[in-house]
Amino acid sequence: xxxxxxxxxxxLVLLATTLVAGSFLASEKLAGIINPFxxxxxxxxxxxxxxxxxxxxxxxxxxxxxxTLPRAMAISLFYSAFFIGFFESLNTTTSLNTGTLFTLVxxxxxxxxxxxxxxxxxxxxxxxxxxxxxxxxxxxFGGQLELLLSFSLNKGDxxxxxxxxxxxxxxxxxxxxxxxxxxxxxVFCTLIGGSFWMVLALLFSGQPxxxxxxxxxxxxxxxxxIVGATLATVYLYQIxxxxxxxxxxxxxxxxxxxxxxxxxxxxxxxxxxTSIMPGILISIIATIxxxxxxxxxxxxxxxx
Numbered sequence: 125x126x127x128x129x130x131x132x133x134x135x136l137v138l139l140a141t142t143l144v145a146g147s148f149l150a151s152e153k154l155a156g157i158i159n160p161f162x163x164x165x166x167x168x169x170x171x172x173x174x175x176x177x178x179x180x181x182x183x184x185x186x187x188x189x190x191x192t193l194p195r196a197m198a199i200s201l202f203y204s205a206f207f208i209g210f211f212e213s214l215n216t217t218t219s220l221n222t223g224t225l226f227t228l229v230x231x232x233x234x235x236x237x238x239x240x241x242x243x244x245x246x247x248x249x250x251x252x253x254x255x256x257x258x259x260x261x262x263x264x265f266g267g268q269l270e271l272l273l274s275f276s277l278n279k280g281d282x283x284x285x286x287x288x289x290x291x292x293x294x295x296x297x298x299x300x301x302x303x304x305x306x307x308x309x310x311v312f313c314t315l316i317g318g319s320f321w322m323v324l325a326l327l328f329s330g331q332p333x334x335x336x337x338x339x340x341x342x343x344x345x346x347x348x349x350i351v352g353a354t355l356a357t358v359y360l361y362q363i364x365x366x367x368x369x370x371x372x373x374x375x376x377x378x379x380x381x382x383x384x385x386x387x388x389x390x391x392x393x394x395x396x397x398t399s400i401m402p403g404i405l406i407s408i409i410a411t412i413x414x415x416x417x418x419x420x421x422x423x424x425x426x427x428x
Contacts, residue, residue: 133367140360141376145383147353150345158334160211165322166335170350172315179312188309195301196310200317202294208325209287217280223264225284227257233292233374240296256378256410262403263381295370302366311359375414378407
């Protein structure tokens with residue numbers, strides 16, 4: 125892959141990571157209005173309806189739906205299972221705990237990639253992955269050592285660790301099950317699959333839809349979740365995961381807390397505390413080192 129094309133994909137991952145960071149702000153605005161299962165279902169269905177007329181407009185895309193759907197159902201199962209596990213874990217744990225544990229995603233994805241894709245990982249890379257996790261943890265805890273020392277695992281944390289595994293498998297499945305699909309069709313089918321799994325989750329949980337409660341400014345926040353945080357990110361993550369691999373894409377997760385802090389400053393004027401600056405610096409360095417190493421290894425592999 126040419127260097128400029130690699131840079132393009134890395135910029136697309138950064139864009140997707142920023143959009144995901146924005147979803148934390150939008151989700152916070154919608155918190156308590158409707159239950160999380162219903163909220164996620166609305167995200168999936170809304171994004172699917174936007175893509176529906178586009179996919180149906182071309183015969184080539186329409187004919188690919190049936191053959192793509194089974195694999196997309198498997199991909200979306202892992203994606204939906206993450207959300208289900210995430211929401212279930214919040215019944216017995218805190219967002220601070222889940223935010224901390226989520227930093228394990230890049231490292232676990234790298235380990236799975238060794239087994240499935242025969243990717244190499246050195247002791248130095250392992251150190252950088254853990255360093256990145258430490259940096260984001262610093263940001264999440266606001267540089268307060270007493271909060272970090274009080275951190276302990278509970279039942280909800282164990283549930284979220286399982287959810288994290290599903291998120292890692294989602295990234296793996298995107299690359300493993302890709303068959304030169306038309307990306308717009310694959311994204312559409314993934315969203316359809318996600319809608320199906322979330323309907324099942326709603327039925328088993330007995331939660332109501334309550335979509336009528338989304339009014340006023342909440343409609344704008346919901347629109348962002350549908351278009352920016354669901355439709356755009358699913359598309360961006362799928363094309364970049366196929367091009368760069370799950371390990372490289374998931375390494376950008378270390379930047380999530382940083383981007384949330386920046387967006388809070390830009391949108392709501394919330395100042396960035398100087399106490400989290402070391403964590404921000406560590407996370408950025410870890411991400412750059414991991415990407416630089418991966419790019420070099422990919423270049424060597426392509427030359428061979």
